[in-house]
Amino acid sequence: xxxxxxxxxxxxxxxxxxxxxxxxxxxxxxxxxxxxxxxxxxxxxxxxxxxxxxxxxxxxxxxxxxxxxxxxxxxxxxxxxxxxxxxxxxxxxxxxxxxxxxxxxxxxxxxxxxxxxxxxxxxxxxxxxxxxxxxxxxxxxxxxxxxxxxxxxxxxxxxxxxxxxxxxxxxxxxxxxxxxxxxxxxxxxxxxxxxxxxxxx
Amino acid sequence: xxxxxxxxxxxxxxxxxxxxxxxxxxxxxxxxxxxxxxxxxxxxxxxxxxxxxxxxxxxxxxxxxxxxxxxxxxxxxxxxxxxxxxxxxxxxxxxxxxxxxxxxxxxxxxxxxxxxxxxxxxxxxxxxxxxxxxxxxxxxxxxxxxxxxxxxxxxxxxxxxxxxxxxxxxxxxxxxxxxxxxxxxxxxxxxxxxxxxxxxxxxxxxxxxxxxxxxxxxxxxxxxxxxxxxxxxxxxxxxxxxxxxxxxxxxxxxxxxxxxxxxxxxxxxxxxxxxxxxxxxxxxxxxxxxxxxxxxxxxxxxxxxxxxxxxxxxxxxxxxxxxxxxxxxxxxxxxxxxxxxxxxxxxxxxxxxxxxxxxxxxxxxxxxxxxxxxxxxxxxxxxxxxxxxxxxxxxxxxxxxxxxxxxxxxxxxxxxxxxxxxxxxxxxxxxxxxxxxxxxxxxxxxxxxxxxxxxxxxxxxxxxxxxxxxxxxxxxxxxxxxxxxxxxxxxxxxxxxxxxxxxxxxxxxxxxxxxxxxxxxxxxxxxxxxxxxxxxxxxxxxxxxxxxxxxxxxxxxxxxxxxxxxxxxxxxxxxxxxxxxxxxxxxxxxxxxxxxxxxxxxx
Numbered sequence: 176x177x178x179x180x181x182x183x184x185x186x187x188x189x190x191x192x193x194x195x196x197x198x199x200x201x202x203x204x205x206x207x208x209x210x211x212x213x214x215x216x217x218x219x220x221x222x223x224x225x226x227x228x229x230x231x232x233x234x235x236x237x238x239x240x241x242x243x244x245x246x247x248x249x250x251x252x253x254x255x256x257x258x259x260x261x262x263x264x265x266x267x268x269x270x271x272x273x274x275x276x277x278x279x280x281x282x283x284x285x286x287x288x289x290x291x292x293x294x295x296x297x298x299x300x301x302x303x304x305x306x307x308x309x310x311x312x313x314x315x316x317x318x319x320x321x322x323x324x325x326x327x328x329x330x331x332x333x334x335x336x337x338x339x340x341x342x343x344x345x346x347x348x349x350x351x352x353x354x355x356x357x358x359x360x361x362x363x364x365x366x367x368x369x370x371x372x373x374x375x376x
Numbered sequence: 377x378x379x380x381x382x383x384x385x386x387x388x389x390x391x392x393x394x395x396x397x398x399x400x401x402x403x404x405x406x407x408x409x410x411x412x413x414x415x416x417x418x419x420x421x422x423x424x425x426x427x428x429x430x431x432x433x434x435x436x437x438x439x440x441x442x443x444x445x446x447x448x449x450x451x452x453x454x455x456x457x458x459x460x461x462x463x464x465x466x467x468x469x470x471x472x473x474x475x476x477x478x479x480x481x482x483x484x485x486x487x488x489x490x491x492x493x494x495x496x497x498x499x500x501x502x503x504x505x506x507x508x509x510x511x512x513x514x515x516x517x518x519x520x521x522x523x524x525x526x527x528x529x530x531x532x533x534x535x536x537x538x539x540x541x542x543x544x545x546x547x548x549x550x551x552x553x554x555x556x557x558x559x560x561x562x563x564x565x566x567x568x569x570x571x572x573x574x575x576x577x578x579x580x581x582x583x584x585x586x587x588x589x590x591x592x593x594x595x596x597x598x599x600x601x602x603x604x605x606x607x608x609x610x611x612x613x614x615x616x617x618x619x620x621x622x623x624x625x626x627x628x629x630x631x632x633x634x635x636x637x638x639x640x641x642x643x644x645x646x647x648x649x650x651x652x653x654x655x656x657x658x659x660x661x662x663x664x665x666x667x668x669x670x671x672x673x674x675x676x677x678x679x680x681x682x683x684x685x686x687x688x689x690x691x692x693x694x695x696x697x698x699x700x701x702x703x704x705x706x707x708x709x710x711x712x713x714x715x716x717x718x719x720x721x722x723x724x725x726x727x728x729x730x731x732x733x734x735x736x737x738x739x740x741x742x743x744x745x746x747x748x749x750x751x752x753x754x755x756x757x758x759x760x761x762x763x764x765x766x767x768x769x770x771x772x773x774x775x776x777x778x779x780x781x782x783x784x785x786x787x788x789x790x791x792x793x794x795x796x797x798x799x800x801x802x803x804x805x806x807x808x809x810x811x812x813x814x815x816x817x818x819x820x821x822x823x824x825x826x827x828x829x830x831x832x833x834x835x836x837x838x839x840x841x842x843x844x845x846x847x848x849x850x851x852x853x854x855x856x857x858x859x860x861x862x863x864x865x866x867x868x869x870x871x872x873x874x875x876x877x878x879x880x881x882x883x884x885x886x887x888x889x890x891x892x893x894x895x896x897x898x899x900x901x902x903x904x905x906x907x908x909x910x911x912x913x914x915x916x917x918x919x920x921x922x923x924x925x926x927x928x929x930x931x932x933x934x935x936x937x938x939x940x941x942x943x944x945x946x947x948x949x950x951x952x953x954x955x956x957x958x959x960x961x962x963x964x965x966x967x968x969x970x971x972x973x974x975x976x977x978x979x
Contacts, residue, residue: 261856261860266856309856309859312859315873318873343967344961351970357918
């Protein structure tokens, strides 16, 4: 079973290798410190069963490499082990259909995740999934204040009247209106009123 | 004043013409009759017309020019009409100062005082601006003698006399009148403009010019009779006081005016000192002359001589310093040169050329004077405009520089702050966090309590360092990072909302960091102070503007002029660095807070 480990911290990769050797049979490890060294080797990725990679390798763009692997060898499962629980990183991995993502302090999950991935399943650690949940949050198009304003616009009130009624300054009302228009991609009052009748009545 | 004195300085009579009878048939339309007149000096100032007839008269030539020594002058013209028809003429006597003039006409060859024709006396009230005029009817083959009494006590006199047709005189007077009014307008304009510019620009040269013009105005108004017309009174002794007052003002401020025009290092020091010495001595003389007791004394005679001397000296010194400034390529040299040319041409047109007999028959010497002073006014206006513009430009430059400096300072403060935070954050994360992790590894499994505390501590350190370490948010990650930041603080008590719409790419990584920090601080504030249940962050953009709108439904705070300095300082600094605007709408009372931050995005 050939496993490639890509991590710039050799202590980590060696330790990880030891854990894998202890827990799996016939582990054939190849450890690289950088993408440059890895690509020099002309590895036959088809013969590999798992690629374990860090996400932050100094001076190199890991995503370009991961994208290359994913598009050329879609069958090779990739496990990202990173210290970053950052939405931006996780989202990119998700977008690249990377099968596994755990954090470096999820040390109790390492065996589980390797097993899952070798079985052709996906595995993201719970902490990572929680971060990823942010993407699922759907916000309303308009905030309550903006809803108030559009209601008053639909009632035919002028900016000044709205300002008086909501105790907001005239300028703020103007800004709000501008932003409502931008969000709804329209500049006409008629469209705003139409939107109001379609969505709030 | 100096100009007028110069006229006196250069008043030399060159022509010698014998006084004799003027034959009207020789005349076309107009005649300068001064070369033909005779004069009598009444030192006592007590003789009347009948008493002077038989006195000894002397022939004079050229312009009637007298000093201001206590005197009364009588002038006599003999006019003869040899034609067979009647001629109607106007006699016009232009002069430079308002004087009392008494006028008598005698008809016949002999000097009979003809009751029938009567004596004509020009009332003081009828004084025209620049002279006297009256009509004489010349019968066929008759002779007339015109007697004029100039009472010019204590004032210098320069006068000429003309005989011309009524129509011609009217035309000249009309033109003269128009020129005069135009000049007055221009003068008033210059005065008003200079004081307005002074108030706006605050450069002293304009104040000096203003006062200088006021001085000239007083002087000229006295000379032209404006003041008497205004007060509806005849020329009295007060006109002398006004003359001297005007001259004093001009003399006192002219040097200051010149001072501001020429740079110190470009002056000829010796010439400058002498000029100033003369001018200020003259000011003293003028002030002395303001007192009637002194004025009527012999001092005035000497002060006039002194004035002429000073005028000549100043004339020469100005030439010296003008050449100096041209040599040194002063930026005002050209304008000063033009003004000096006007100055010289005034003297030539008004004094030298007429006195050399080259420029005869200019009945209104003030015409050229007014025209030239008008040119002067406009030249000065151009000069002033240029000065004002330069001051304005320099000030704008200075303000810009100041702003840039402030901007840079703010930038460095923010940068230092950012670096310090980063350093602390990294130390916290790498060193303390690392040590804690090792401690945790080495703890025995039995110490559950310590394990828990330690896990918590590690979490706190991580969160803390996360907030401190410079985020360096990439453009493409901005949305994710900011969303993560917002939702990280989601709790059951305070719900966070984050909305993105068309968010543009910002100018630099610094800018994304600014937005990250602003959002961070807004969240901190919301947690600490707002007591809000909902906090909304909206990141909305279009082609030109990126807008961050913060809203909450909390208690609000008072954001007025006084608190503005302290509240949100960090946020305001960062927005200012990005040349953006911050609009805060909040007040205590629970209607929540809205903040709008707008930053221009380059297309």
